[in-house]
Amino acid sequence: MGSMSLFNRKADLPGLVGATRLCTPEGKGIKRLSQGDLAIIDAPDLDRAFAQRLLAARPAAVLNVSRFTTGSVPNFGPQLLLDGGIHLIEGFDSDILTTLKEGKKGRLTDDGKLYYGERLVASGAPVTETAAVEAFVDAQQSLVDHMEAYFGNTIQFIHSEAPLLIDGIGIPNSGANLEGRKVLIASPGNNHRTKLKELRNFIREYDPVLIGVDGAADTLVELGYKPALIVGNPTGIGADALRSGAHVILPAEPDGHAEGLERIQDLGIGAMTFPAAVSSATDLALLLADYHNAEMIVNVGAPLDLDAVFAGVETATPASLLARSKAGTKLVDADIIANLYTVRTSGSLAWLWALLGILVALAVIIVIAGTSGDGSFTDNLIDTWNSFALMVQGLFN
Structure with a gap:
């Protein structure tokens, strides 16, 4: 053109x-x-x-x-x-x-x-x-180059981590009962604090197992919740969360080395390591919940879609894509759950609220009328109605 x-x-x-x-x-x-x-x-x-x-x-x-x-x-x-x-x-x-x-x-x-x-x-x-x-043409070529590199890395990751992805080799005992339970994994980022507030009714109703990832464990504690599990580097997690009674799982290198182990020792609390060639604590938490047969996994703060993969978002790694694929139909984004608990006022509901208000007002009037005299409730109600009818009749005479 x-x-x-x-x-x-x-x-x-x-x-x-x-x-x-x-x-x-x-x-x-x-x-x-x-x-x-x-x-x-x-x-x-x-x-x-x-x-x-x-x-x-x-x-x-x-x-x-x-x-x-x-x-x-x-x-x-x-x-x-x-x-x-x-x-x-x-x-x-x-x-x-x-x-x-x-x-x-x-x-x-x-x-x-x-x-x-x-x-x-x-x-x-x-x-x-x-x-x-x-x-458009430049972006098209850039996308092809990016996706070739991305899926090449994905194949390499599958070669190295197939035992983890297929059989769960290396996944530690969670220390909490996840089987058949709803699990909520809170990760830092993407306005996770607001999302957690929007999920308060879901949490109250279903009492899911709460897993705090990295700094989101602090958010859970600050909002008054007690995480059952904490997955992440403890150097970035507050002492209150680490001492909340949650089972702490440290991401570790394949050789077993885990950052932040000294902090755990200084606080005098126990922890387990999760050795894997996975850099994201959120991915490890997803694999953990899936392996221990969680019924449903609600993902807060770390959504992943194809647009993020295309755009080369830092968190859209091959491990992130495979961990979510492994969770499969169990995995639900927090926005979906929040929408189910959001009541939107509409014109179709307005008349129901108005009718409810009228019924409540009538009930109050009947109670006052029935208890305003010395007779029985029915006699008082009849006397009040007769007085009201005579008053209205007098207005038109």
Whole structure:
């Protein structure tokens, strides 16, 4: 494709003018987006699904805090928007997400500057069709190279750790009864504290076995829970958690050397080692729970999906992929469980709450009426009703 002018308009116009709207990949703000608006997003590697929702709203331009294509994955979203005649500007400062005045008219200039009136709000870099196509091709080749290396490492890992993955050789006795139990593995990262709070009803109802990984063990203790197991390097775990009564399992090298053993000895507590060529304590915790026949494993703080593997996320190692594959259908992400315990207020439920309020009010009135006289409950209720009927009759006479 050839290069294109950023704005296809008359030279005497001041720029693209439209209401600024913040939109998210989850759909927030898109319903308010109208033709000619300036959509502001934070979507690295804009995917085709999000681009289609934006395209349907026909904004004049899409302003991205992140890069439309980072180079990690070949995403078609930017080309889809450009082919639809929508201008793309990227690399805005993230402050625009907090300083944005929703619905306020903004003016976007040729060189990617956004103004409110005469005040410069933010600036970014225009994206042309040529640049978008080149970025797509480069990312496609980069992905092929990355995946060849990734799966080559996966094969090597299987060769070295097949006994662990297949027969569980090297997995220690957990010291806790996991068989047939629901297990919750809390790992540091990905807003794990908030996720644990969202799971409080699940924890209260099912009393799962709690496994704290690395610093997330401290989070469990701080939230008032007692972990049954702690897996991780104790040098990064607080003394309160280590002394909570949990069985401590130290990740170790294949030769048995475990970092942090001195801290365990200084605290005077016991620990077991888990020797394996696996660097992630979360992966070891998953293998441990699966081997000891946990009924369900809830993963908090360490999700893994194909996008993370494609993007080369540091935690998306061959061991992480294989550990989750080993857990199979037992493994559930915390977000799924949290959604089951989230009650969303809707119009269909509002009338039920209103009806409940009316019934409660009637019950209170009946109790007061039935106990307000010297007679029996029924006589008092009849006398009150008769008095009310006579009062209403008098109003119309």
